[in-house]
Amino acid sequence: MASVTEIAPDVFRITTFNPTTRLSYSHFVIRDDEPVLYHAGLRSCFAELSEAAASVVDVQKIRHIGFSHFESDECGALNDWLEAAPDAVAFTGPLCAATSLNDFAIRSPAVLGKDATLETGTKRFRLIPTPHLPHGWDSAMLFEESDRTLFVSDLFTDSGDPAPVIDSGLADRAHQFLLRAEQSLFAHSTNFNPSSRGQLEALAELGPKTLAVMHGSSFSGEGSQELLQLASAMEDVFKKQAVIDG
Ligand SMILES: [Fe+2]
Ligand SMILES: [Fe+2]
Secondary structure (H helix, E strand, O other): OOEEEEEEOOEEEEEEEEOOOOEEEEEEEEOOOOOEEEOOOOHHHHHHHHHHHOOOOOHHHOOEEEOOOOOHHHHOOHHHHHHHOOOOEEEEOHHHHHHHHHHHOOOOOEEOOOOOOEEOOOOEEEEEEOOOOOOOOOOEEEEEOOOOEEEEEOOOOOOOOOOOEEOOOHHHHHHHHHHHHOOOOOOOOOOOOOOHHHHHHHHHOOOOOEEEEOOOOEEEOOHHHHHHHHHHHHHHHHHHHHHHHO
């Protein structure tokens, strides 16, 4: 079964490992009056993920399902979850709704605009648009304000099946992964453009205490420092890739 770890108060990391991609895949269940699932995961993993989620929440009572950008590991199993949880509604930004989710989801999604908040009982969420960061023009990052948890999707990706939570070295690991990835199928996975550093600086200003990472360890500590360090790491990789691409 998938492993389950509480990484922040009532925030549970549910993780599988795929030996083909050599990546871990983490999904987050937030236990509250109205339970939230962030990352619906691959369709092929639904049975395993829902069994693990049931250890921390009544799956039928999940009310909100979100993700960063339209991609199979983010939302492939969305409709399975919507069938399992009859009162659940997907939430997304206006662009993802217009380009993908209004068509894909079996129930209409809730659209969370730039300054809108989602209150679930004791927790309050905002969806922060981050176009093309890490990739995809519909990308967004979810921020939980009461405990300052930032859900960063594919940022800080690392390979293998590392520890559920670390408190140092997150950006270093991501830097090494990005350098290795540029020689692999995952080259160009993380976009760096003139807006990227400013986007990461804006995320750092949120002062996150926990970074909830999809592929790799999550992080507990000074999240701002890791985000700023990641900006420099991405810039370095982008320059090296430009040389490789000629
Ligand atoms: Fe992605
Ligand atoms: Fe991903």
